[in-house]
Amino acid sequence: MHKKPLSKQIYDARWCYLFVLPCSILTGMFVIYPIGMSWYFSLLDWSGFTKEAKFIGLQNYYEAVNDEFFWDAFIRSFIFMFGTVPVKIVLGFIIAVFLNNQVLKLAPFFRTVIFMPVVTAIAIIGIVMTFVFSPFNGPANKFLMSTNLTSAPIDFLGNPDTVLPTVMGVYVWKWLGITMMYWLAALQTVPQDVYDAAKIDGAEGYRLWIHIILPIVLPFAIVIILVEAVGALNVFPLIETMTAGGPFFSSEVMEIYIFRTAFVTDSGTMPRLGYACAAGVFWGVAVLFITVLQGLWMRRTRRI
Amino acid sequence: MKKKKELKISRRTVMKGALAAGAMMSAGSIPSKLFAGEYNIPDPLKPLPTTGGNMRWIDSGDMKGVFWKKLFPEYAASRGITIEYDGLPWKEINKIVPIAIRNGTVHDVFQLPLGMDPGVAVAEGWVQPWDDYIESIDEWLAAFPSGVYLPGVNQFNGKTYGTCLTANKRTGTCLLYSEKYMSEAGYDPQAGRMTYSEIRDAAKKITKNGNGQYYGWIIGGNQVNRWEDVVHTFGQVGGAHSGRGGFTNRHINFQNGKFQIASDQYMEAVELLLQLKSDGSAFPGVMSMNAPQARALMPQGAAGMIFQGPWCIGVWGRDAPNWKYGIASEPVPDGKEAQPLYIAEGGSNTFWLSANSTMGPFAGDLIRFMGTEQGQIYWAQTVGAADPAVNPDAVAKAGLTGPSAQALSMFAENILVGPNPIVRNKDVGIVAAKSRVPDPSLALVIQGLYTGQLKGVEAQLKDCNQRYEDALDKAVEEARADGANVTRDDWVFPNWDVYSNYGAEKYQEL
CATH class of the missing domain: 3.40.190.10 (Periplasmic binding protein-like II)
Known part of the structure; x- marks a missing residue:
């Protein structure tokens, strides 16, 4: 059969292209263009708001990979991800299993309560949590002291040993509701017939969940893990409002590092947008790499 | 039966009405802006746009x-x-x-x-x-x-x-203290400038008296510039003569044009902060609060001392008018005479x-x-x-x-005008534009030493000093490459008498 020329194919599908056009323009303006410009800026020695910008090739990249604070922040981002995603996945699943039970009459209420932090502004949560964890009259310390769990207040956000776990805990609490909703959506795809058939076959309790329900929702789990992992690498507003990366870089993740180098710091002097862009591009590629790996894992799981 | 609604006019309402009526009647003879508020704002010298x-x-x-x-x-x-x-x-x-x-x-x-x-x-x-x-x-x-x-x-x-509507003759690290706690600890900062040992001892005693309810000293530790300001000013009081302002002035001894970060005086100041912590005199949680938060806790009775600026006076006067506090000059290292502080013109x-x-x-x-x-x-x-x-x-x-009056007289007594390289050579401004505070900055180094993430005060300050020297050298080099006529000698003022103001005639002598 004779294939239509490309121009004819495009003409025939002109309405489709027309409808795609607005989205393409917006994507180009707000996604493609900024990405392209950040690649270009990463090759410049440029503060970001002066006229003077010098092309320096890959020097910013060279400097970034030789900066111990860059790698500390890089690793800390992954510590944050590995510390929060499994907790959210497991907790979210357990809560979803309980709240998916039709017998539980208060399920909608609990769902709402757990979901409420998700719809609360993250900056507000960050600021409120600095008061919650304050060593002076903060409710967390008051509780610990009144129950004799500690004899002296703990400086949760000021101690380099406790700051990251504390922020991770707040992050899990803040976003647990959305993980729960993902799981609920996944569980609701399991037909009632499956539960009934399992019951007839005598599968109950953990066996029902491990051997029957879990294999059915496993493909969803991969997607949820992917979404959660990428989410846990984007935690700028929470950390900026709670600790701004301190004390002494203890909670500085990659986004805070990029922000710090892109703008004027407490110490003054000119910011380094070019360098920050190089760090950002490097970081973006790393996240993309992880996403691709997870995508491959998902495909493999589906084949199984 | 429906109760008839009574018309009630309170005495306050009558008075309000009378005042309003009086104001309206006299509006013709008295400029209306006097009724608008407390400031007598003159008319503009020339007509302003009417477009709003x-x-x-x-x-x-x-x-x-x-x-x-x-x-x-x-x-x-x-x-x-x-x-x-x-x-x-x-x-x-x-x-x-x-x-x-x-x-x-x-x-x-x-x-x-x-x-x-x-x-x-x-x-x-x-x-x-x-x-x-x-x-x-x-x-x-x-x-x-x-x-x-x-x-x-x-x-x-x-x-x-x-x-500029305001003078820069002030410091941001005065000793502000609770009169009650300080007096109970047996100290009166008004009797004379306190030494580091006395500050430490007073902080210990206040903490002991507080028995877990209040502590000797507080600082807004997550606002990193506070650490640098304290060490810088205390170092100056101890005798590390150096400039204030931006990177190209701060911490530089204009007698030799070198950074003072690794000087004994800076080290002593850092040690004082670390001792306040190791003594248990520091308010728990200083690392998770900024300067305004730390300041707000003082009138609440959380701590006995804070090293802060005179801006606290107005805020405390407004928020805690009944709280009794005092203001005094920065402490001095033991056995030393307090040295002048310097501001740029x-x-x-x-x-x-x-x-x-x-x-x-x-x-x-x-x-x-x-x-x-x-x-x-x-x-x-x-x-x-x-x-x-x-x-x-x-x-x-x-x-x-x-x-307020006491603070101003303290500043007049303690602060002199020091040299300013940019007044001597405007190309220093190009260096300032090229300069970058090295990472980690002095502020962060002190914070790291305080949290225990960095070890060894002397080694850390020496490293930091070298980073600052290198950063300034690099900025000068880059500025020169761009055509600026500047050298590190522009930071050397051999005729600087550290006990007198450095005025226009001194620049002419150079």
Whole structure:
């Protein structure tokens, strides 16, 4: 059969292209263009708001990979991800299993309560949590002291040993509701017939969940893990409002590092947008790499 | 049966009505603006646009904000405009202003981020001169003390780009203390400058007396510049003579042009902070609070001492008028005489007019008024020692008393004008534009030492000093490559007598 020329194919599908056009323009303006410009800026020695910008090739990249604070922040981002995603996945699943039970009459209420932090502004949560964890009259310390769990207040956000776990805990609490909703959506795809058939076959309790329900929702789990992992690498507003990366870089993740180098710091002097862009591009590629790996894992799981 | 509604008129309502009626009747004979508020704002020297508009203003707040919030509504009403004021901590100014400049939405009047060279702002075209908007500007400038308006500092190309209403003769690390706690500990800072040992002992005793309810000392530790300010000023008091201001001035001993970060005096100051911590005298949680939060805890009785600036006076006077506190000079290392502190010439709180602003006539009219003696008196009466008005006659007429007056007299006694390399050679401004504070900065190093993440005060400060030397060398090198006529010798002032002001005649001697 004779294939239509490309121009004819495009003409025939002109309405489709027309409808795609607005989205393409917006994507180009707000996604493609900024990405392209950040690649270009990463090759410049440029503060970001002066006229003077010098092309320096890959020097910013060279400097970034030789900066111990860059790698500390890089690793800390992954510590944050590995510390929060499994907790959210497991907790979210357990809560979803309980709240998916039709017998539980208060399920909608609990769902709402757990979901409420998700719809609360993250900056507000960050600021409120600095008061919650304050060593002076903060409710967390008051509780610990009144129950004799500690004899002296703990400086949760000021101690380099406790700051990251504390922020991770707040992050899990803040976003647990959305993980729960993902799981609920996944569980609701399991037909009632499956539960009934399992019951007839005598599968109950953990066996029902491990051997029957879990294999059915496993493909969803991969997607949820992917979404959660990428989410846990984007935690700028929470950390900026709670600790701004301190004390002494203890909670500085990659986004805070990029922000710090892109703008004027407490110490003054000119910011380094070019360098920050190089760090950002490097970081973006790393996240993309992880996403691709997870995508491959998902495909493999589906084949199984 | 439905109860008949009674008409009740309270005595207060009657009085309000009578006052309003009286005001209306006398409005014809008394200028109406006296009823509008507490400030007598003069008419503009030349007609202002009648188109109105909204003027946006951003600065570092504190007591400035308290004053502006009282003055701005009255000024705006008198000129038929609106004013949107944002008073934010420096940490926020440092982030917001560069972003706003970058995207063209900076406020009409703003302060430059800390450490940013004004020459860059002028060269980049972010700001416009005030000359066209301040009527008879030469006459207006002549009324300011000498050394406030200087080429290379706030004047460029023969025009005035930055306006200063306040003096920079102040420190941000005075000893502010609870009279009650300090007295119970057996100390009176008013009797004379305290030594490091006395500070440490007083902090221990206050903590012991507090029995877990309050502590000896507090600092806003997550605001990293606080660490640097304390060590820098204490180091100066101990005898590490060095400049203040941006990276190209701060910590540099102008006798030899070298950074002082690894000096014994800086080390002693850091050790004092670490000892306050190891003694258990530091308020638990200092690392998770900023300076305003730490300051707010003092009147609540959380701590006995804080090293902070005179801006606390106004805030505490407003928020905790019954709390008894004292202000004293920074402590001195044991067995040493307190040495002078130095400021560079020029004023403080420099206001810049955005190049994109269309509100220049109003901003200029307001700044002009604030530079007059009456404006300065108004400023001094509200802001006090927090940001001292630049006109000394106005300060004298403002009738300040108590801690504000004491702070001003303390500053007059302790602070001298030191050399300023940019006044000597304007190309130093190019170096400032090229310079980058090395990572980690001194502020972060001290924070790291305090949290225990860094070990060895001497080694860390020596490393830090070397980083600063290298960073300045690199900036000088880059500036020279761009054609600047500058060397590290521009930071050496061999004729600097550390016990006297460094004035215009000294620059001429060089």
